[in-house]
Amino acid sequence: MKRLKKKKFTEHYKPLEEELVAMARWAAKTGARIVVLFEGRDTAGKGGSIQAIAGPLNPRQCHVVALPKPGDAEQTQWYFQRYIAHLPSAGEIVLFDRSWYNRAGVEQVMGFATSKQVAAFLKATPAFEKLLTDDGILLFKYWLCSDQEQQEERFQERVDDPLKRWKLSPIDTAARQKYDEYTAARAAMLAATHTKSAPWTLVDFNDQRRGRLTLIRDLLDRLPEMTVAEELFEFPPLGHEPSVEHYTALEPIPLYHPSKQAKDDKEDQAKHPPGA
Numbered sequence: 222m223k224r225l226k227k228k229k230f231t232e233h234y235k236p237l238e239e240e241l242v243a244m245a246r247w248a249a250k251t252g253a254r255i256v257v258l259f260e261g262r263d264t265a266g267k268g269g270s271i272q273a274i275a276g277p278l279n280p281r282q283c284h285v286v287a288l289p290k291p292g293d294a295e296q297t298q299w300y301f302q303r304y305i306a307h308l309p310s311a312g313e314i315v316l317f318d319r320s321w322y323n324r325a326g327v328e329q330v331m332g333f334a335t336s337k338q339v340a341a342f343l344k345a346t347p348a349f350e351k352l353l354t355d356d357g358i359l360l361f362k363y364w365l366c367s368d369q370e371q372q373e374e375r376f377q378e379r380v381d382d383p384l385k386r387w388k389l390s391p392i393d394t395a396a397r398q399k400y401d402e403y404t405a406a407r408a409a410m411l412a413a414t415h416t417k418s419a420p421w422t423l424v425d426f427n428d429q430r431r432g433r434l435t436l437i438r439d440l441l442d443r444l445p446e447m448t449v450a451e452e453l454f455e456f457p458p459l460g461h462e463p464s465v466e467h468y469t470a471l472e473p474i475p476l477y478h479p480s481k482q483a484k485d486d487k488e489d490q491a492k493h494p495p496g497a
Contacts, residue, residue, distance in 0.1 A: 222428070230430040237437050238277045240447075245278045245314065247447035252311035254358045257440065258320040261365030262403060263396050264375035266429040270365070271316045273433050274440075278314065287318035300324065300342060301349055308358065321346070322362075325410040330402045331395060343413035350419035360419050361443065363436055364407065365426040369400045 248255055257274070259267040275283050286307045295303050301321055309315045324342040328334035334342075354360050367375075376393060379385040396403070415421045422439060426432035441447075 222431070224428050225430040225434075227430070230434065233434050234273065234437075237434065237441070240441050241274060241437070242277055243447050243449070244441060244444060245282055246451065247444075247449045248314060249282060249312040250449045254309040254311060255314040255444075256309060256317070256353070256358055256360045257315070258317045258322065258360075258362045259365065260319060260322050260326065260363065261426065262367055262372060262400075263393050264372050264379075265365035265367045266426045266432055267318055267365060269429060270363075270433045270436055271318055274437060275316060282312065283314040283316065284309070285316050285318060286320075300338075301345075308353070321349075322410065322414075325414075326403065326406055327392065327396075329406050330399050331392065343410065346414045347416045347419070350414070350416070354418045359444070361440055362414075362419060362421045364411075364421055364423045365432065365436075366423055367426045371427050372400070373397070 244255075247253065259271055261267055271285055275285055284307070286304075288303065288307075291298075291303065304317075304321050307315060307317075321342075324334050324339060325346075329339045350360060376389075376397065379389050379393075411421055422436075424432050424436045424439070
């Protein structure tokens with residue numbers, strides 16, 4: 222299947238945006254609590270998928286959770302404790318950019334967790350997730366799949382693109398040599414935590430744009446009937462000519478002008494040449 226072009230992606234994504242907004246409206250109306258976990262190898266496409274879902278939604282309702290490594294105090298807590306604090310209230314949607322499954326993935330493969338800790342996690346997780354779903358939380362778990370050839374290309378893109386280099390870390394370098402170890406860890410994780418109450422869904426992300434569309438379509442299809450009438454607001458005529466901004470104590474700063482900025486930059490370089 223050919224790689225999906227950006228123009229085609231946008232064409233197919235636009236109607237999904239409307240459905241995502243309808244999903245959020247339904248959640249707000251019914252009080253539904255939605256949790257979506259995004260897991261996968263580094264560079265798989267988690268961030269882009271989360272952005273595609275959260276983009277058209279109200280950030281006060283849809284929250285993205287991307288936790289840093291646990292601090293000293295958090296390392297002494299019950300493992301799931303810091304994730305529980307981010308679970309949704311009624312009407313909210315929470316998207317986890319990596320989740321408690323860090324323990325079964327990167328922590329295990331990179332040696333940040335002991336085999337005893339990993340075994341305890343795999344045993345406890347089905348029970349933990351059943352508590353969530355029994356309480357009414359709609360939990361969706363996605364693993365984004367990509368071949369190592371694609372992973373290598375994306376790592377190189379990050380090296381070459383100054384806007385993406387912040388995504389690189391020493392963990393990424395080490396992960397390149399542990400592709401097969403991650404595969405084995407994922408197999409054990411799926412065997413232990415793919416349950417009836419909280420099943421996993423694997424999505425092919427070798428083509429990231431096609432993968433995003435597949436994931437969003439699957440998520441929307443698995444939610445209950447979401448038909449909720451949209452409240453329409455009427456704006457009566459203003460009744461007078463629009464007012465114009467006026468200022469007393471302060472004035473707005475000058476507007477950005479590309480040609481003037483280029484000239485200023487050139488003059489600044491002449492005054493302060495590199496290495497001077």
